Every structure is written in C-alpha cells, then in structure tokens.
Amino acid sequence: MYKLYYSPGACSAATQIVLRELAQEVNIIDVHQLDDFKTINPVGAVPTLVDGDNTFVEGAAIMLHLLNKHKSPLFPENENSRQQAIENIMFANATMHPAYGRLFFLTQHISDEKVQQEILNTAAESINQLWQVIENKLADKSFLGGDSPSAADIMLTVYSRWGRYFSVDIIIGEKTSKMLNAVQAMPSYIKTVQAEQTASVK
Ligand SMILES: N[C@@H](CCC(=O)N[C@@H](CS)C(=O)NCC(=O)O)C(=O)O
The missing domain is CATH 3.40.30.10 (Glutaredoxin)
Structure with a gap:
C-alpha cells in the first residue's frame, strides 16, 4: 500500500x-x-x-x-501521445501551479491592501492567459488526453479550485469548464x- x-x-x-x-x-x-x-x-x-x-x-x-x-488510459503508450501527456503534466505542475502559487504568496506577504489587490490582479491575468492556452488545446477534444481524462486534466482541476480563495476574476473558457466539471464528477x-x-x- x-x-x-x-x-x-x-x-x-x-x-x-x-x-x-x-x-x-x-x-x-x-x-x-x-x-x-x-x-x-x-x-x-x-x-x-x-x-x-x-x-x-x-x-x-x-x-x-x-x-x-x-x-x-491516463498515460498513452504511443510515443508521440506519451510525450504530449508528459508535456501537459509539466505544464500543469511547473507553469499553472506556480502561477496560482503567486496568489498565495502575495496574500501572505503584501500587507498594503491596495497594492496587494493590484498585484493580485496582475497575477490573475497571467493565470487567465494560461487557462486560455488550455481552452485552445481543448478546441478539438474533451480532455487534454483526448476522449478521456489524463493526469494533467486531473492536476489542473485540483488547481482550478484555488481561485475562489482570492478576490480576483479567474476566467475559464467553456470547453475548459466542461473538462473541469467532468473531472470533478469522477x-x-x-x-x-x-x-x-x-x-x-x-
Ligand atoms: N515543486 C513542488 C511544490 C509542491 C507545493 O508547492 N506544494 C504545496 C501545496 S500545493 C505545499 O506543500 N506548500 C507548503 C509548503 O511548501 O510549505 C511539487 O511540485 O511537488
């Protein structure tokens, strides 16, 4: 175990x-x-x-x-698909996760409320750009892995839950929302x- x-x-x-x-x-x-x-x-x-x-x-x-x-099925065997799955895992872990991490850091370390809000908004903008990258990737499929969820879809769904802790607008596209809802229903x-x-x- x-x-x-x-x-x-x-x-x-x-x-x-x-x-x-x-x-x-x-x-x-x-x-x-x-x-x-x-x-x-x-x-x-x-x-x-x-x-x-x-x-x-x-x-x-x-x-x-x-x-x-x-x-x-979370991790395809075909060489190209597997490379893509690894890339998506790394995007989630090394790009999206740190982008959300900045929100936690800023909230803890900037005490001036106005300054904090301005910087939080900037951090949220970069998160929104990353969700747009995901939305574009999902243009022709339901999940990053294709027809069924991949590890990266699961990782991104867990991170997507963090936005509600902050007073920022996190904008997530329609296809991405569908993917996130489907993972949360698993x-x-x-x-x-x-x-x-x-x-x-x-
Ligand atoms: N690079 C690490 C970062 C993991 C990470 O930041 N985990 C957070 C929770 S989402 C954590 O444990 N934070 C508490 C801390 O770092 O003290 C990884 O990918 O595993």
Missing part, C-alpha cells in the same frame, strides 16, 4: 485521485498533524509519497513514477475529497 502525505485541498489531491484511478490502495496522512514532516521531506511540501522502501517528492516526478509503474475525485475531509478531522 502507498503512503501519501497530503494537505487538504492542496496539489497532493491530484496524486490521490490518480492513485485511485490506478486502483491502488493508499494510506493518507495530513501533514498538519505531524510535528516532524521535514524529516520526511526537507522541503516540507506535499505531495510526498512512500512506495515500499522509497520516499518520492515533487508532484510531477511522483505522477510519472506512478503512471510508468501502473499501466492505464468517483476518484469525489472519494478523494471525502477521504481528505474524513482523515483531517481525526
């Missing part, structure tokens, strides 16, 4: 959803209930995954480890949200 260190609502939810899609059992641990999480991951970030004797960090690397290990997504809530109130 895998052990996944998570924070409720954080990017680690995508790891858990993918584990469920891959029909893998997972024991989830809320890092807020630990005093010594940095002894497990010195960066202190989730997701952190324990697979047997190995501890893996960095969301995209964990995702690729799981997708390579367990064959599934049993693996619903179970993950429930599991995080249950584990965090213990």
